[in-house]
Amino acid sequence: MSRKHPIISITGSSGAGTTSVKKTFEQIFFREKVNAAYIEGDAFHRYDRAEMRTQMAKEAERGNRHFSHFSPETNLFEELERAFRDYGETGTATTRHYVHDAEESALHGVAPGTFTEWQRLPENSDLLFYEGLHGAVVTDKVNVARYADLKIGVVPVINLEWIQKLHRDRSARGYSTEAVTDTILRRMPDYIHYICPQFTETDINFQRVPTVDTSNPFIARWIPTPDESMVVIRFKNPRGIDFPYLLSMLPHSWMSRANSIVCPGAKLDLAMQLILTPLIMQLIERKRNLK
Numbered sequence: 001m002s003r004k005h006p007i008i009s010i011t012g013s014s015g016a017g018t019t020s021v022k023k024t025f026e027q028i029f030f031r032e033k034v035n036a037a038y039i040e041g042d043a044f045h046r047y048d049r050a051e052m053r054t055q056m057a058k059e060a061e062r063g064n065r066h067f068s069h070f071s072p073e074t075n076l077f078e079e080l081e082r083a084f085r086d087y088g089e090t091g092t093a094t095t096r097h098y099v100h101d102a103e104e105s106a107l108h109g110v111a112p113g114t115f116t117e118w119q120r121l122p123e124n125s126d127l128l129f130y131e132g133l134h135g136a137v138v139t140d141k142v143n144v145a146r147y148a149d150l151k152i153g154v155v156p157v158i159n160l161e162w163i164q165k166l167h168r169d170r171s172a173r174g175y176s177t178e179a180v181t182d183t184i185l186r187r188m189p190d191y192i193h194y195i196c197p198q199f200t201e202t203d204i205n206f207q208r209v210p211t212v213d214t215s216n217p218f219i220a221r222w223i224p225t226p227d228e229s230m231v232v233i234r235f236k237n238p239r240g241i242d243f244p245y246l247l248s249m250l251p252h253s254w255m256s257r258a259n260s261i262v263c264p265g266a267k268l269d270l271a272m273q274l275i276l277t278p279l280i281m282q283l284i285e286r287k288r289n290l291k
Contacts, residue, residue, distance in 0.1 A: 012154035020269075037122060045069060068191075099111070134194070153205035
C-alpha cells in the first residue's frame with residue numbers, strides 16, 4: 001500500500017456490473033478533480049481471443065473440461081502484481097489494452113480480440129484505478145490484494161449472475177442456452193478457487209440480490225431490474241463508517257448486521273457516491289499531505 005501513489009481496485013465476476021461501477025467512479029473523479037490512471041483487468045489475460053480458443057481446444061483434448069479466463073494458467077498474475085507494485089513505488093506502471101470490438105479497434109489500431117503493445121501509464125496521476133476479475137487475487141505465488149489501498153467487490157448472487165450471463169451471451173453473441181450452460185460448468189472450479197476468495201480480501205462489497213423468483217436461472221425470460229433487487233453492502237472494517245448518516249440518505253435501507261447495510265437496488269449509484277467519495281478523498285488528501 002502506498003500513501004504517495006494510492007491504488008483502488010474494483011473486482012467483480014463477468015457481468016457483475018463492474019463497468020457501471022467504473023462509470024460511478026469516473027463521475028466522482030470528474031467532480032472532485034481527481035486525475036486517475038486506469039488499468040483494465042482483461043489487459044492481463046495471457047491469450048488473445050484466437051489463442052484462447054486454440055488453448056481451450058488443446059485442453060479439451062487432454063481431458064481438461066475446466067479451462068477458463070479465471071485461472072492463473074490464463075492470466076498474467078505476476079505482471080499484474082508487478083504493475084500494482086510499480087505504481088505504488090513510482091507512480092507509473094506498464095499495461096496494455098485488450099481490444100473488444102470494431103469501435104475499439106479503430107481507436108487503438110489493432111484487430112478486435114487482440115492486445116495493443118505494452119506501454120507505460122502517464123505520469124503525475126493522482127491514483128491508479130483497476131477494474132477487472134483479479135484486483136484482489138491471492139495465490140501461492142502472488143498477492144495482488146496487498147498493494148491496493150481501497151478494494152471494492154461487486155458481485156450479484158450466483159443465480160442472478162447466471163441469468164445475466166445467459167441473457168448477454170444469447171442476445172449479444174448468439175449462443176444457445178446449452179452452450180452458455182457448458183461455459184458456466186467449465187468455469188465453475190476456477191470461479192470457486194480464484195474469484196470467490198477475493199471477496200474476503202475486499203474492503204467493501206456490493207452484492208445485488210433479486211427480490212423476484214430466480215430459482216431456475218436457465219429459463220428466466222428477463223433479468224431482474226434494479227427496482228426488483230436489493231443491494232447488500234458489507235464493510236470489512238465498519239469502524240469510522242457513519243451508518244446513521246447512510247441510513248438517513250438511503251431511503252428504505254436498514255442494517256442487517258453490524259457491518260452491513262441493505263438498500264434498494266435502484267439506490268446503488270447513490271450508495272456508492274455517498275460511501276466512496278469520502279474514502280477516495282481521504283486517499284487524495286493523504287497523498288497531498290506528503291508534498
